[in-house]
Amino acid sequence: MSLLPYGLIELPVWGYALVTFVTIQTMFLGVTLYLHRDQSHGGLILHPSLRHVFRFWLWFSSGAITKEWVAVHRRHHAHADQPGDPHSPVVFGLRRVLFEGYELYSVAAHDAETLKNYGRGTPQDWLERRLYSAYPHHGIVVFVAAHLLLFGVPGIVMIAVHLVAQPFFAGGVINGLGHAVGYRSFEMPSTATNLVPWALLLGGEELHNNHHAFPRSARFAVQRWEIDIGWLWIRLFSALGLARVRWVAPRPQLERRRRDLNADTVNALFTHRMHVLRDYARRVVLPVCRELARREPHGSLPVIAPKLLVRHPALLAEEARRKLRELLERHEVLRRVVEYRDSLQLLWNGTGANPARAVAQLREWCSRAEGSGIRALRDFAQGLPAYARG
Secondary structure, three states: OOHHHHOOOOOOHHHHHHHHHHHHHHHHHHHHHHHHHHHHOOOEEEOHHHHHHHHHHHHHHHOOOHHHHHHHHHHHHHOOOOOOOOOOHHHHOHHHHHHHHHHHHHHHHOOHHHHHHHOOOOOOOHHHHHHHOOOOOHHHHHHHHHHHHHHOHHHHHHHHHHHHHHHHHHHHHHOOHHHOOOEOOOOOOOOOOEOOOEEOOOOOOOEHHHHHHOOOOOOOOOOOOOEEHHHHHHHHHHHOOOEEEOOOOOOOEEOOOOOOOOHHHHHHHHHOHHHHHHHHHHHHHHHHHHHHHHHOOOOOOOOOHHHHHHOOHHHOOHHHHHHHHHHHHHOHHHHHHHHHHHHHHHHHHOOOOOHHHHHHHHHHHHHHHHOOOOHHHHHHHHHHHHEEOO
């Protein structure tokens, strides 16, 4: 009789919770390492045996098909927060993505054009054609049956928690909250945010802003105080010969004693352009806003001004753009700060075409910035030679 309610294995409550936690974490690990970093972006190369393990576990425990997942994710990057993004809260609303993320994913995953345009390079071997893609739901059926056989009635709760985990956390939380709340280390046209700096529970996917800034990077942690649990697993698998890292997001190495503006400086600024823009916001835009707020009559500088100046222009609504235009018309110093930032970005765009000209333009930019009369801008320009390639 004891086998009926408890199955072949009877565990304490914490034992059932632990087994469920392990099955979910293994699924998340397969998503972030295999589907995301290896298959979608190629910044990580997993050993074929490890790829097979993850591909089987994802089919077995979630019904995920490699080509479908990869195609939907690549389309998300190609149209991030724009029409065509399969699951953006900007397009569909946060509530719908949070609670109906799996439905949105399913629509895109079964779109023939999406699979054709974005699903290239994924496995097409005998197992994929005759088992995984041919019978996408059979794995879950066996998964459920195994849980009922092994754990009996408690297995029902374990199954429910497991099957809800991926669509809610991976689909809803990352694709929904990961574009709505949290902090942004890097400004870009996408609204992606980092949910927490210590990404331990969802395989490192919580560092979503970092990933959108550096999509190919096998390591999602960019700041030195951030933790990407997926990267820790990559280091382990690399030590065992089961993984090879192709590319990681560069971290600038500041050499304070450097004073020369040369081709190496231009290349370093281009390589670390996301970091440079972040530093510009922190070391120029925000200090100038604080200084202006102290000098101007109380209330003349809106509290939202720093956010409007730092936010990527593509993400500003029409009302926000109107307020920004009024702000720049009213305060010349802010207009000049924005113009210097935009001209620095234009300089990067021509780096590859004519390196010598880019060096001359950088020297001219720094000369003008140092003579601008804006102390924060002068200090920033004087610090640019410290950037090294890293």
